[in-house]
Amino acid sequence: MLPNQLTAETFSAYPPEAKRLVVAQLPLLRRLPLAFVPLLLRELIVYDWKFPAERRDLDRQFTWLHSLSPEQTAKAVAPFSRLTLSESLEKTDWVNQPAIFTEQLTAHLWKTHQIDAFRAGAVEYVAAYSGTSPEGSLPAPRLGIAVIGQSVRANDYRLFRKLRPHGVYYSKVQHENGLNILVDTLKKRAEAAPLPYGHWYIDGGKFAATPDGVTHVSYAALSPVRVALQGFMQKIYEASVFDPEAFRTRMAQTRPEEIGLDTAHDAVLSRFQLSLLTEGSGTQVFSTTFVQWAAREALRRAQPITLLAHFTPRQRENTMDELLSEARRPPELDPQGSLIDADMGAYYTWLNQQRLSGADDAGFLVWFEDQPEAVAIGPRFARGKHSDAPVELRELLAQFV
Amino acid sequence: MMSDVVKHFGHLRHGSPREVAEAISFNRRNFLRAVTGAGAASAIFGASPLRGFVAPRRKKVVVVTFGGGARDDETFMPDGQENIPHLLEELIPQATFFTQVVNRGILGHYVATASIVTGAYETFNNFASVPPDNPTVFEYFRRDLNRPATDCWVVAPSNGFARIGESGHKSFGPGLGAGVLLPKRLLSAAIPAGGDDERYRHLLNDNYETPLFAPTLTGKQIELGQMVDLLKLSATDFATHARSLASADELSVYVAKHLMTQLSPSLLWVTLHDIDVAHSGTFSLYIDGIRRCDRLCGELWQAIQQNPEYADQTTMFILPDFGRDSDIESGGNGFQHHRTGDAVSRTTWMMVLGPGIRQNVVVDRPIESIDLVPTIGSILGFDARDSRGKPVAEVV
Numbered sequence: 001m002l003p004n005q006l007t008a009e010t011f012s013a014y015p016p017e018a019k020r021l022v023v024a025q026l027p028l029l030r031r032l033p034l035a036f037v038p039l040l041l042r043e044l045i046v047y048d049w050k051f052p053a054e055r056r057d058l059d060r061q062f063t064w065l066h067s068l069s070p071e072q073t074a075k076a077v078a079p080f081s082r083l084t085l086s087e088s089l090e091k092t093d094w095v096n097q098p099a100i101f102t103e104q105l106t107a108h109l110w111k112t113h114q115i116d117a118f119r120a121g122a123v124e125y126v127a128a129y130s131g132t133s134p135e136g137s138l139p140a141p142r143l144g145i146a147v148i149g150q151s152v153r154a155n156d157y158r159l160f161r162k163l164r165p166h167g168v169y170y171s172k173v174q175h176e177n178g179l180n181i182l183v184d185t186l187k188k189r190a191e192a193a194p195l196p197y198g199h200w201y202i203d204g205g206k207f208a209a210t211p212d213g214v215t216h217v218s219y220a221a222l223s224p225v226r227v228a229l230q231g232f233m234q235k236i237y238e239a240s241v242f243d244p245e246a247f248r249t250r251m252a253q254t255r256p257e258e259i260g261l262d263t264a265h266d267a268v269l270s271r272f273q274l275s276l277l278t279e280g281s282g283t284q285v286f287s288t289t290f291v292q293w294a295a296r297e298a299l300r301r302a303q304p305i306t307l308l309a310h311f312t313p314r315q316r317e318n319t320m321d322e323l324l325s326e327a328r329r330p331p332e333l334d335p336q337g338s339l340i341d342a343d344m345g346a347y348y349t350w351l352n353q354q355r356l357s358g359a360d361d362a363g364f365l366v367w368f369e370d371q372p373e374a375v376a377i378g379p380r381f382a383r384g385k386h387s388d389a390p391v392e393l394r395e396l397l398a399q400f401v
Numbered sequence: 402m403m404s405d406v407v408k409h410f411g412h413l414r415h416g417s418p419r420e421v422a423e424a425i426s427f428n429r430r431n432f433l434r435a436v437t438g439a440g441a442a443s444a445i446f447g448a449s450p451l452r453g454f455v456a457p458r459r460k461k462v463v464v465v466t467f468g469g470g471a472r473d474d475e476t477f478m479p480d481g482q483e484n485i486p487h488l489l490e491e492l493i494p495q496a497t498f499f500t501q502v503v504n505r506g507i508l509g510h511y512v513a514t515a516s517i518v519t520g521a522y523e524t525f526n527n528f529a530s531v532p533p534d535n536p537t538v539f540e541y542f543r544r545d546l547n548r549p550a551t552d553c554w555v556v557a558p559s560n561g562f563a564r565i566g567e568s569g570h571k572s573f574g575p576g577l578g579a580g581v582l583l584p585k586r587l588l589s590a591a592i593p594a595g596g597d598d599e600r601y602r603h604l605l606n607d608n609y610e611t612p613l614f615a616p617t618l619t620g621k622q623i624e625l626g627q628m629v630d631l632l633k634l635s636a637t638d639f640a641t642h643a644r645s646l647a648s649a650d651e652l653s654v655y656v657a658k659h660l661m662t663q664l665s666p667s668l669l670w671v672t673l674h675d676i677d678v679a680h681s682g683t684f685s686l687y688i689d690g691i692r693r694c695d696r697l698c699g700e701l702w703q704a705i706q707q708n709p710e711y712a713d714q715t716t717m718f719i720l721p722d723f724g725r726d727s728d729i730e731s732g733g734n735g736f737q738h739h740r741t742g743d744a745v746s747r748t749t750w751m752m753v754l755g756p757g758i759r760q761n762v763v764v765d766r767p768i769e770s771i772d773l774v775p776t777i778g779s780i781l782g783f784d785a786r787d788s789r790g791k792p793v794a795e796v797v
Contacts, residue, residue, distance in 0.1 A: 110507045111524045115742045119732070161480055281737065282681035289682030296734060317678070317686055340685035348735055351728060 002090065003037045004030045010095050018047040021058075028065055031073060034090065035105065035118075036080040042098035049271040051197045053303040064129040076128060079121025083114055099252050135357040139193035140305055141378075142362040143400050144353040145182055146295075147310045148342035149368045150205070151335040159339075160375045162347040163366055165384045167377030172390045175372065179208050182308055182367070185397050187211035189306045197268070197302040202294045204287035204312030215302070217273060217294050219287040219312070226284055228259040229277050233284070251278040272297070286314040288338050292345035299352040309349055311342035339368075350377065363400035367393070376400075460714055462777050463705060464670045465698055466517060467721040468510045468558060469677025470739055470749060471691050474728070477750070484691045487699030488752070492719070495760050496752040497796055501767040504723040504747050508739045511561050513722040513770075514672055518565060520774030520788025528561065532569040535787050538774045539579035540567055542668050545783035551631075553579040554666045556657045558649055558674030570787070579670070582623050582660070584652040590625040591640040632659045647693065650675040654697045658704050665710040668781070672722075673697065679725065682737045702754065716755035716780055716796075718773060724749045753796045764795050 001010075008023045022029070022044050029037055043050075043058060050058070068076060086108055094101035109115040149155070160169060175181075183201065190199040190213035201207065203218045210216055219226075232254070236247055254274065256263050261270040276297060282289035288311055295309040315331030346366040353362055363378030380399045475481040482489060506516045509527025516523045519535035539553045555566050567578020625636055646652050650673045657671045675690035698719055705711040726733030727745035739746045751773075771790035778785040779797035 107526070110742075113505070113522075119742055122732075280682075282683065286681055286683055292682060293734070314683070317683070334685075337683065337685035337689075340688065341683050344684035344736070348728070355731060 001095065002034055003032055006030055006037075006095070013096055014045055015048040018044050021047055025062060028062070028073075031070065033077055033081040033083075034094075035083040035085055036077050038094035038098040038101040038105070041095065042102055045096075045098055046271070049268050051268060051272075051302040053197070054301050060135075061129050064132055067132075076125060079117060079124060082121075083109070083118060084112065138305055138358045138361075139195065139198075140189065141400070142305050142353055142356060142358055143185075143189065143307075144295075144299075144349055144362070144364045145185075145306075145308045146342070146346035146349050146364075146366040147179060147182065147308070147369050148346055148366065149335075149339040149371065150310075150312045151333070152339045152368075152371075155336070155339060155368075155371075157336075157340055157343070159343055159368060159373060160346075160366060161343075163350060163364075163375045163377065164386075166350075167364070167375050167381045167383060168385045168387055170374045170376065170391055170396070171372060171386070171388050173367065173372045173374045173396070174390060174392045175367070175370065178367065178370065178393050179310070181393050181397070183209045183211065186214055186306055186308050190214050193305060195305065198304050199306040200295075200298050200302065200304045201308045201310075202291055202298065203310040204291045204314070205310070208310075215269060215298075215304075217269075217276070217298070219290045222273060222277070225259050225261055225273070226277060229254070229284060232259065254278050272301070286341075287312050288314045288341035288345060291342075292348055295345070295349045296352050299349070299356060303356050307349070307353070309345070311338065311345060313338040314341065365396060365400070459667060460716070460781055461665075461667045461711055462669070462781060463701065463711075463715055463717045464773070464777070465701060465717070465719045466514060466670075466672045467676055467694055467719075468514055468672045468674045469679065469690065470508075470721045470724045470746070471676055471694070472725050472727070472736060472745060473750075475688060475691055475736065481691075484688055485695040487695045488719075491699050492702060492752060492754060493761070496754045497759050497762045497764060499751040499753075499764045499768055499793070499795075501765065502720055502749050502751045502770055503767055504749070504770045506771075508723050508742065508746055510674075510677065510722060511559070511565070514562065515565060517720075517722060517770050517773055518670070519568065520771045520785050520790045522771065522789065530561065530564060532564040532567060532574070534569055536568050536570045536573040536785075537566065537578055538670075538777055538785065539668065540570070540573035540577045541774075541778060541783045541785050542781060543577050543579075544573065546781065548667065550580060551664050552666050553668035553670075554660050554664070555579050555581045555670045555672070556653045556660070557581055557583055557672050558585070558653055559583075562672065579668070580623050582628065582656055584656045585649055587623075587625050587628055587656075588640065588643050588652060591636040591643075632656075632663050634659055634663075648675050648690075650690075650693055650697055654701055657701065661704060661708055661711060665708075668777075671701070676721075679736050680738060682734070684736060687736055713756055716753065716758060716777075718751060718753050718777075720751035720770065720773070721749040722770070723747060758796055762795070768793055 006026060006029055008026065011019050011022050014022060022041070029040070032040070043054075047055065047058070065073060065076070074081070085105075089101065089104060089108060092101045092104060106115075109118050186199060186201055187209075190211060194213050197215050199214045201210075201214050201216050203216075203220070205218070206220045207216060207218055233251075236250065256267075256270045256274045259274070259277075261274055263270045276283050276290065276294050280289070280293040283293050291309050291311050295307060298304060298307060313333040313335040314337070316334040316337075350364045350366075353359070353364060356362075361379060363376070365374060365376050367374040374393070374396065376396050376399070378400055473481065476485050476488070504513060504516070506513060506522035507524065507527065512523050512525055512527040515525075515533040518537045518539075519533045520538070521535040523533050523535065525531050525534065539555070542548060542553055543550070555562070557563070557565055563581055563583060566581040568574055623631065628634065628639075629636055642655060643652055646655065653671060653673060657669060660666060660669060673694050675693050676687060678690055679687035702717060705715050705717060723739055724746045725736050725739045726741045727743055728735040730741045730743045730745070733741040733743070733746075751768075769790055771788060772793050773790065775785040775788045775790050776793045776797055779792040
């Protein structure tokens with residue numbers, strides 16, 4: 001099937017909100033190339049479970065596309081029109097399984113040496129529509145907080161090496177009751193600027209608290225879900241013939257209820273959590289990876305104005321069989337390695353926050369848990385400075401407000 | 402690698418991270434020159450190399466690839482130098498160092514290594530148990546120089562590399578390739594039934610790109626009994642020694658050293674793999690892998706110098722098969738993967754050491770990883786006729 005053959009009936013299997021949106025956009029979709037439409041449908045087919053920020057982004061994209069003349073539209077998607085696709089790709093059920101099409105397209109682009117052209121085209125396209133439509137103002141400057149190094153007593157790794165050049169390194173932070181202070185800051189920001197999915201708390205362990213108005217995701221709380229998924233993965237692994245592509249596809253098709261995720265309470269969040277575990281690599285078995293990836297995805301998709309990422313010790317490296325055996329025996333932990341993982345994870349969290357609107361006003365704090373070391377980044381903090389003066393954690397936080 | 406095209410759309414907003422990167426980054430070439438303290442490639446037109454003093458014995462080549470790319474950030478850039486003391490302080494002063502080795506092919510470890518081994522960009526499914534389409538370096542070597550099967554070997558980390566030794570090319574193929582030793586498979590066979598295999602488990606992780614992938618073995622890999630005969634190493638001694646090792650790469654180098662001692666192959670290809678644990682998102686384990694690779698490269702070079710069959714007649718090539726995604730590339734997740742195809746993931750380095758190789762020299766011009774095989778051909782005297790690469794003039 002080609003895009004110009006699309007009809008409203010083609011989308012009969014789509015969820016209600018997705019169907020309504022796609023049908024409204026049919027005249028536009030019919031004019032777009034095959035290398036592009038399934039990528040858009042991949043986003044649209046899950047529209048019912050998209051965060052508000054993602055919906056706004058899709059709306060902006062359609063507004064921009066509708067503002068173009070037919071010639072301008074053709075120019076905007078020309079890099080995709082120029083890609084040579086295979087017959088088998090055309091025969092894929094890309095309407096109902098756009099994710100599978102995307103996987104096959106990726107393989108095809110690598111194999112035919114077109115991935116670089118695709119990549120350049122995608123960057124150009126996103127820059128074009130992002131640059132022409134305003135994103136609106138934020139109710140408060142963004143604030144990201146990373147807490148790293150739980151359970152580490154002595155450390156000789158040079159922490160915050162990538163973040164120090166961008167802010168002030170504090171060596172004498174007074175931090176009594178530190179984690180609760182940070183959660184309290186999150187709570188107050190959520191109260192002051194209530195936004196759906198606008199404030200996040202991601203924890204590698206158990207939550208220190210669960211304030212209202214804050215979206216919570218926890219590696220520990222998802223333990224039964226992860227165990228169910230691990231069992232699911234193990235069964236596929238033990239099959240007589242193992243096909244990694246089919247495995248990825250099956251993971252992508254997993255429904256939340258199959259692994260015990262509650263969809264009645266918050267279907268959007270359940271789908272998000274499912275994606276962390278089925279699309280992330282290492283998120284099923286390493287808490288540090290889970291927190292970093294969850295923070296990345298929360299920032300990319302929900303674009304919160306507050307995010308607290310609490311890294312906790314992950315299990316020690318082991319064979320995949322052992323890593324998947326969490327339900328049978330408590331894993332041995334690796335606090336020192338986890339500190340190094342989390343140090344990099346904090347840097348990536350900051351980078352991902354800086355990709356969002358309001359980056360110039362945004363603040364970021366990374367704190368070595370229960371230790372006097374922290375780095376603060378933001379408009380009120382000089383870059384590349386070092387402070388040995390005693391400072392209260394609360395005082396640092398106050399400077400972000 | 403799959404499904405990543407959409408990520409190029411997902412996360413491109415403001416220029417800040419890129420500006421940050423530009424602000425903190427070094428000019429790659431200038432930096433590598435500074436850190437190695439090496440002279441420019443123009444030195445090749447200066448003083449004569451040692452080639453004329455080398456005794457006319459049979460030349461040998463050892464290639465070490467890092468299957469699981471390492472980025473400049475964690476190796477030659479300031480924060481990374483602590484991870485590679487052996488490369489920096491022991492090997493680079495003796496090497497010609499290429500700062501820009503570009504891989505324009507598919508960035509999956511088996512298919513990329515196959516591309517390096519054939520000197521042509523292979524396009525098969527990275528996870529398929531298939532031979533390369535183009536003739537391998539081993540087939541050129543054996544046919545053109547009429548060498549026996551025992552004169553070239555591959556020591557590979559993953560069972561997925563079982564078919565790397567010989568191609569499916571109609572003019573070469575079965576019987577003309579290299580023997581493939583898969584130390585992890587050999588260890589699995591050597592562990593006594595009902596034995597205490599807990600002690601070996603850390604050596605047996607196979608594939609980090611898709612950790613649950615257990616490839617079907619259909620190649621010409623050497624089995625335990627053959628290894629015992631070839632290497633004169635009993636299964637018990639092998640298993641016992643393995644217990645003292647920290648990782649699969651240590652096991653590979655242990656086997657490679659045994660090969661050198663017992664068979665003295667003229668062409669030995671070792672692919673290291675520990676670094677690829679980065680796919681699990683654990684930065685500390687990735688760093689551990691780099692440090693181990695660094696140490697093992699130093700050990701292998703020492704073993705070459707201490708072995709009379711190899712000393713002063715062996716050229717050693719060390720190169721990662723490709724890089725990993727940059728921190729700044731919005732479609733990726735930094736060090737974790739090599740999926741975006743950005744410049745950082747495609748660009749890496751290579752060092753060459755041995756007789757006739759100019760020491761302490763940096764070459765800035767870009768070369769491609771497929772240039773390696775024709776370069777080895779020029780050194781050993783075979784014609785890599787189906788390779789798309791070119792001999793690297795600075796080392797032939």
